[in-house]
Amino acid sequence: MLRTVLSPRMLGLHLLTVAVLVSFILLGRWQLGVFQESGKPHVANDPAPVSVTTLARVGAQMDGMSAGRRVTATGVYDASLQLLVVDREPDVDAPGGKVSRDRGYWVLTPLRLDDGTLMPVVRGWTARPGGPAMAVPTGQVTVAGRLRPSQGTDSVQSRPDELPAGQVDTVSTGQLINVWTGRKLRDGFLVAQPPSGALTQVKIAPPVVGGTLTWRNLAYAANWWIFAGFAVFMWFHFVRDAVRTDREHRKSPEMVLEG
Incomplete structure (x- = not known):
């Protein structure tokens, strides 16, 4: 399992997921900041x-x-x-x-x-x-x-x-x-x-x-964080499928020899 998770192909997936996760979190914080600033007097x-x-x-x-x-x-x-x-x-x-x-x-x-x-x-x-x-x-x-x-x-x-x-x-x-x-x-x-x-x-x-809260920006922030959660879900899904596929390939030769 560890060999599969740390394979070159999977390492690329890990790096891509981290980049997407960081970007989405920062975009969400940016929209949250816009929402908070909109409520301040100006x-x-x-x-x-x-x-x-x-x-x-x-x-x-x-x-x-x-x-x-x-x-x-x-x-x-x-x-x-x-x-x-x-x-x-x-x-x-x-x-x-x-x-x-x-x-x-x-x-x-x-x-x-x-x-x-x-x-x-x-x-x-x-x-x-x-x-x-x-x-x-x-x-x-x-x-x-x-x-x-x-x-x-x-x-x-x-x-x-x-x-x-x-x-x-x-x-x-x-x-x-x-x-x-x-x-x-x-x-x-x-x-x-x-x-x-x-x-x-x-x-x-x-x-x-007085400021007027822009609730639309708060919704945008929530959307970016939901996308970040979805990215984590998809990463977990791909890693799980890769581990399962690797296990099945390892079992196939053993089944052929027994036959």
Whole structure:
């Protein structure tokens, strides 16, 4: 039996079976990987910038699909209403490849649009209040950046009495309405990209959408593994037949001599 299994003809069959088995298993793992990746959130298509007025409205909550979208806004900054959002990180790589963990301030300045409404704009980050970096551009400007929805106040301790004048702890549309009283405010806020003047960039990711599992790829993976199992079955079938045939050939001479 061993001589039959290790014969040159059978060794070729063994090698072919191993190659087929490895290939089918790897193909199955590849399809399984495609299936798993399909369920992960991924960056959505990043459309061209649109006017902020089409996505951020007055008195209406921002659509979830609008978060992270690139927009442009044209108007005049109202320096008298500028605020600092406390306890914020710059969210950018510091010199030397290290991530800066310094706490500072977002510089939040409302942009008065042509229709008189205000669009909150995070112009950038600063390590400390004051300084030339916080200077507000004058005249009409066009700001490019990404939209972010209004921040909730549930996870942020509300402390209006503890903060100095001109500082807030979150960029909440509801809170800003009370601070900028008597003005029409658009929902959400715009993060300027690039930042204004010498301010440090505040990073914002493009919109992300949830993945959709592609069950077809899981079925493909199962098919490849079934083929691998069938290859093993056929190998066993050929080896068994070869051993049986060899045994019958060995018995035939003995039967002829006895006759």
